[in-house]
Amino acid sequence: xxxxxxxxxxxxxxxxxxxxxxxxxxxxxxxxxxxxxxxxxxxxxxxxxxxxxxxxxxxxxxxxxxxxxxxxxxxxxxxxxxxxxxxxxxxxxxxxxxxxxxxxxxxxxxxxxxxxxxxxxxxxxxxxxxxxxxxxxxxxxxxxxxxxxxxxxxxxxxxxxxxxxxxxxxxxxxxxxxxxxxxxxxxxxxxxxxxxxxxxxxxxxxxxxxxxxxxxxxxxxxxxxxxxxxxxxxxxxxxxxxxxxxxxxxxxxxxxxxxxxxxxxxxxxxxxxxxxxxxxxxxxxxxxxxxxxxxxxxxxxxxxxxxxxxxxxxxxxxxxxxxxxxxxxxxxxxxxxxxxxxxxxxxxxxxxxxxxxxxxxxxxxxxxxxxxxxxxxxxxxxxxxxxxxxxxxxxxxxxxxxxxxxx
Numbered sequence: 001x002x003x004x005x006x007x008x009x010x011x012x013x014x015x016x017x018x019x020x021x022x023x024x025x026x027x028x029x030x031x032x033x034x035x036x037x038x039x040x041x042x043x044x045x046x047x048x049x050x051x052x053x054x055x056x057x058x059x060x061x062x063x064x065x066x067x068x069x070x071x072x073x074x075x076x077x078x079x080x081x082x083x084x085x086x087x088x089x090x091x092x093x094x095x096x097x098x099x100x101x102x103x104x105x106x107x108x109x110x111x112x113x114x115x116x117x118x119x120x121x122x123x124x125x126x127x128x129x130x131x132x133x134x135x136x137x138x139x140x141x142x143x144x145x146x147x148x149x150x151x152x153x154x155x156x157x158x159x160x161x162x163x164x165x166x167x168x169x170x171x172x173x174x175x176x177x178x179x180x181x182x183x184x185x186x187x188x189x190x191x192x193x194x195x196x197x198x199x200x201x202x203x204x205x206x207x208x209x210x211x212x213x214x215x216x217x218x219x220x221x222x223x224x225x226x227x228x229x230x231x232x233x234x235x236x237x238x239x240x241x242x243x244x245x246x247x248x249x250x251x252x253x254x255x256x257x258x259x260x261x262x263x264x265x266x267x268x269x270x271x272x273x274x275x276x277x278x279x280x281x282x283x284x285x286x287x288x289x290x291x292x293x294x295x296x297x298x299x300x301x302x303x304x305x306x307x308x309x310x311x312x313x314x315x316x317x318x319x320x321x322x323x324x325x326x327x328x329x330x331x332x333x334x335x336x337x338x339x340x341x342x343x344x345x346x347x348x349x350x351x352x353x354x355x356x357x358x359x360x361x362x363x364x365x366x367x368x369x370x371x372x373x374x375x376x377x378x379x380x381x382x383x384x385x386x387x388x389x390x391x392x393x394x395x396x397x398x399x400x401x402x403x404x405x406x407x
Contacts, residue, residue, distance in 0.1 A: 050097070198264070199228050
C-alpha cells in the first residue's frame, strides 16, 4: 500500500482501502479474524521501529498516532476485508510523525527575498545576542528584584530607562506586541470616549486584525474623519466634541496611496490635540531606528522623527525594522506610562524575562553601535547587492553541479 493513503495526521483511510464488493455469507467471521490480526499498540511500539520518532516527539505522542491509525483500520473494516500489516502501520506512523516533527518551530532558510517575513518569524535573532541573553536568564534572575535595596523591584523598569535613553523619549513601557500596545493605550485613555482616525488609516494588520476592531474592543468609540484619499486638519477639528479624548495617527506601513491624496502630518495633529486638550497617539508600526533611505530603502518614519512630532505617545513593533524580538513599545511622558502600567490589563500584556532581556540587549546593541553585528536584520540590510549577487552565483553553481536546474 502507498504511504500517501495515510498521509494526513488524524485523517481517514484513503478510499483505496474501502472495497465496495458484495459480502459473502461468512464475511462477518472473516472480518473478525482479520481484525484480530491487527497488531496491538504495544506490539508496534515494542518493535523498536518507531524509537527515533519517540525520541523526537515523545512516546505519548507516537502512541497517540499509532492508536489513531489502528482506529481508522478498524473503522474501514465496515466496508473492507483488508487490514494493514505491521510494516504498513509502521510506515504510516513514520510518515505522520514526520509531519508532526516538521510542524515544530524550526530553523529554515529564507529564500523569499523578504527580510521581515511574518510567516518566517519577522526579524531574525542572532546567535551572539541569544548567547548573551542565555547567560542572564538561565536559572533565577532579577526580573522583579532590586539588588540595590534588596527588596522587590518593578518589572521592566531598567528596560524602560534603556528605551528612553535610546529614543530620546521621557519614559517607556513594553508589552507583547504593537497591537497590544495600542490596545492598552486606548483602554487606558479612551475607554467609553471618542477617538478620531482618518478613514485612510483604518488599516488591516497581520492575521486579519483591523484597527477599527482593536479600537472597539478596547472600549473606545471610533470616529472616522475625512475620506479614503483626502483628510484635512479641518476634518479633525470639525469632528472634535466634548466626548473626544484622542486623535490617533496610524502609519500605513504595508501599503501606499498615490494620486489625488492628502493627509495631516503628526506634527499638525499633535498641535491640534494640545489646543483641544486631547491626547495624540502616533502608531508608527515598523519602529525603524535608523533613517532607512540611507541604506537604499524607501523613506520610513523613524522613532526619533516620530517623537519630534510632539505626539503624546508613540508606539511601534520591536520585531520589524528595530530588528529585535516580538514586543510592542510605547514612548511618551512619564505621567502617561505610569497610567499605562497601572491599568490591570497591563498584567495580561506584560513581557516575560526572556523577551525583556532580548530587548535590553537589542537596545544596548544600538547604543554601542553594534547593531550591524548583533542584529542580523541590519547586517543583511547593509550587505551590498554585489556581494549578494556573488553569493547567489556560488549557490547556483553548487546546485547546478548537483543536477538541480537553477537560475
